[in-house]
Amino acid sequence: MPDSNGLDRPDRARQWTMSLAVATSASLAFLGLSGLSIWLLPFSVANQVLVLAHTVLGAFLLVPCVWYLLRHWLSYRTNQMTHLKLLGYLGVFAFLACGVSGIVLTWQAVAGTAISYAWDAVHIVTTIAVLAFVLPHLVLIVVRDLRARAAGTPTPVEAAAAHGRRVAIATAAALVLVGLVAYAYTPPRLQAELPADYSYKYGKDRPFAPSLATTATGKAFDRRLLAGSLGCGTAGCHEQIVHEWTPSAHRYSAMDPAFQAIQTNMARQNGPESTRYCGGCHDPISLFSGSKNLYTEQGQLTALQGYQEGVSCLTCHSVREVDVKGNANFKIGQPARYMFELEYDAAPREVTRRLRDFLIRAYPRAHVRSLSKTLFKTPEYCAGCHKQFVDKEINNVGWVQLQNQYDNWRKSKWNHPKDAARTVECRECHMPLVDSTDPASGDAGDYNRSAGDHKHRSHRFLGANQMIPALLKLPGWQEHVQLVEKWLQGKRPIPEIASKWAEGSAVALELLTPESVRSGETLLIKAVVTSNKVGHDYPTGPLDIIQSWVELIVKDDAGRVVFSSGIVDARHFIQPGSFIFKAEPVDQYGNLIDRHNLWEMVGVRHRRALFPGFSDTAEFEVDCPDLTRVKKAFSNEPLELHAPAGTRTLTIAGRLLYRKIDQYLINFVFGADKGLTSPITEMASATRVVSVLGPAPKAASAAHSAAGGAP
Numbered sequence: 001m002p003d004s005n006g007l008d009r010p011d012r013a014r015q016w017t018m019s020l021a022v023a024t025s026a027s028l029a030f031l032g033l034s035g036l037s038i039w040l041l042p043f044s045v046a047n048q049v050l051v052l053a054h055t056v057l058g059a060f061l062l063v064p065c066v067w068y069l070l071r072h073w074l075s076y077r078t079n080q081m082t083h084l085k086l087l088g089y090l091g092v093f094a095f096l097a098c099g100v101s102g103i104v105l106t107w108q109a110v111a112g113t114a115i116s117y118a119w120d121a122v123h124i125v126t127t128i129a130v131l132a133f134v135l136p137h138l139v140l141i142v143v144r145d146l147r148a149r150a151a152g153t154p155t156p157v158e159a160a161a162a163h164g165r166r167v168a169i170a171t172a173a174a175l176v177l178v179g180l181v182a183y184a185y186t187p188p189r190l191q192a193e194l195p196a197d198y199s200y201k202y203g204k205d206r207p208f209a210p211s212l213a214t215t216a217t218g219k220a221f222d223r224r225l226l227a228g229s230l231g232c233g234t235a236g237c238h239e240q241i242v243h244e245w246t247p248s249a250h251r252y253s254a255m256d257p258a259f260q261a262i263q264t265n266m267a268r269q270n271g272p273e274s275t276r277y278c279g280g281c282h283d284p285i286s287l288f289s290g291s292k293n294l295y296t297e298q299g300q301l302t303a304l305q306g307y308q309e310g311v312s313c314l315t316c317h318s319v320r321e322v323d324v325k326g327n328a329n330f331k332i333g334q335p336a337r338y339m340f341e342l343e344y345d346a347a348p349r350e351v352t353r354r355l356r357d358f359l360i361r362a363y364p365r366a367h368v369r370s371l372s373k374t375l376f377k378t379p380e381y382c383a384g385c386h387k388q389f390v391d392k393e394i395n396n397v398g399w400v401q402l403q404n405q406y407d408n409w410r411k412s413k414w415n416h417p418k419d420a421a422r423t424v425e426c427r428e429c430h431m432p433l434v435d436s437t438d439p440a441s442g443d444a445g446d447y448n449r450s451a452g453d454h455k456h457r458s459h460r461f462l463g464a465n466q467m468i469p470a471l472l473k474l475p476g477w478q479e480h481v482q483l484v485e486k487w488l489q490g491k492r493p494i495p496e497i498a499s500k501w502a503e504g505s506a507v508a509l510e511l512l513t514p515e516s517v518r519s520g521e522t523l524l525i526k527a528v529v530t531s532n533k534v535g536h537d538y539p540t541g542p543l544d545i546i547q548s549w550v551e552l553i554v555k556d557d558a559g560r561v562v563f564s565s566g567i568v569d570a571r572h573f574i575q576p577g578s579f580i581f582k583a584e585p586v587d588q589y590g591n592l593i594d595r596h597n598l599w600e601m602v603g604v605r606h607r608r609a610l611f612p613g614f615s616d617t618a619e620f621e622v623d624c625p626d627l628t629r630v631k632k633a634f635s636n637e638p639l640e641l642h643a644p645a646g647t648r649t650l651t652i653a654g655r656l657l658y659r660k661i662d663q664y665l666i667n668f669v670f671g672a673d674k675g676l677t678s679p680i681t682e683m684a685s686a687t688r689v690v691s692v693l694g695p696a697p698k699a700a701s702a703a704h705s706a707a708g709g710a711p
Helices: 010-016 020-042 046-076 083-110 117-150 159-182 239-245 257-270 274-280 284-289 314-319 349-362 365-371 381-382 405-410 426-430 467-472 477-489 495-500 663-668 698-709
Strands: 319-322 331-332 386-392 399-402 433-435 454-455 506-511 516-518 521-531 547-555 561-565 583-587 601-607 615-624 649-659 683-693
Touching: 010 020, 010 495, 010 615, 020 046, 020 117, 020 159, 046 083, 046 349, 083 349, 083 506, 117 159, 159 521, 257 274, 257 467, 274 319, 314 319, 314 365, 314 495, 331 506, 349 506, 381 426, 381 516, 399 601, 426 495, 433 547, 454 615, 454 698, 467 477, 477 683, 506 649, 506 683, 516 583, 521 547, 547 615, 561 615
Parallel strands: 516 683
Antiparallel strands: 319 331, 386 399, 433 454, 506 521, 521 615, 547 561, 547 649, 583 601, 649 683
């Protein structure tokens, strides 16, 4: 209808009651309320349904809402600027910004690997702004109309009231529908109790003993809660990290056939409950699901649940507390799991997988809070498993310290408390920074990093095992084995700590000899082994099965071997009497622990290892050139070699060698007929050439004898 100036004025009653206006207001109300719920209320199924509804409704109603706002502006654009009109403009601008940020976030959640926290902040702020401007805009209009009507001026108050009722009904209906969907969703039923026939050999208050690991609830965890590591990569989010983890020692810690064989031997000898001692670190999913319990009729352990994943992504990232006592003395919490995350067999599977991925990316707060902890950055976190002992509960005798990487490091030159610039911690060596496109890249919490450094810490956890990844043919094992070899040799550069340690070999070898030796004299050779880069004892781990030794070969001018030590024979055994870093544990009867039967160990009769930064020396004596006194390797027969008259030099070649598993244990576990052996890595090498001089002059010898033998 025209005003006093002849201009058309909008029908205000019609503006309130038109369906597009009601739909726009209801959409804004639902989107605002659902957005606040997602932001402020705890993680829940209902909030996840709200995420889906918020996204779908926002996507479908954005264009109609924009169309309505455009029409609304066209209707009132010529009106005089007032505080009401200003609020309306501000509300429109906030809505447009909110819509744009919503589109960006939706696209990132659907097609990307993570949402931008900056865009998420924009979306939250603009949502609040929309409510802050639009609600006063509407309320003040109604208050103005009520005052006008009280003064006798007709106003469309009834239309505004009808608008409010329809908006309230539509919004309430949408919220009820969300509630019904959330109620109708039936998550997989999780088993939180241990099996009815579970053996509480160590007491009901310690269901997972003799492991020191516990759950936050004190009850069992359904295996699915901690499994599904490959799912972390199928969405493209953590694909790079999963690729690194797949052939790693953490992944195959329970799959390792040597571990399985030793564990079976332990179960047969001590009962299956005793294998829980190993489970906290090697097989936590089986431990916490209660499957380390009983034998089958065939005498084997019951089927283990989740052993194919070993230390899974969720196991490691769900640890809440750690005690440096070791033996898996940690408490693990129940990680937040999203809708459709545990429905491995749901149909259609691809749809549920995409819904799961979308929810995690669009609503990441629970995912991040549940799985990202500053605790992971500390050496104490590693100590939970990388420190081990047996006590009376295991060996029936008393407490004995086993491998202990944590205290080795803590007492070493690499640890400078409160001085990060001088300290080298576990993760800096074993999880070096790598270029990354992972959404978890960047870390402002590290002393030498930033949130935008586009790097993450490698989840290969490079150590010293080249045999098992190759034996299991795990995906990517070839690359992993090559990296392990470079790692052992100190050839893998780590730029972030390059200035903190020496260049070259991780463990160096130096040969010390005289420049020359005379015929008839004894040649003294010293092989000095120095730990340059290792952050704990070298070697470390179970020293009853690990071997590192010095191989020394002396040859004459003709290339003939005149002396050897540390040679590996055709059966893969090391020459007796060689200089070896290892330990020889014994049981209570003095018998050698040679099958990794550590549950019987009470002490050691011999132990040789290098503390970080320290050296050890192997000494060899070679008679020159009376070679008839040199023995053949592995034989007592004389080595009938004589240096030719023209012999001028002796060439000495030394190598420091390493293998993860000694041959006796491999033969015991796999059978000698299998022909298996552990790869041998050359850690370092050195060569010396010694000149061979003629015998000392007789006159000098006689004078020496006279002087030394005079009464």
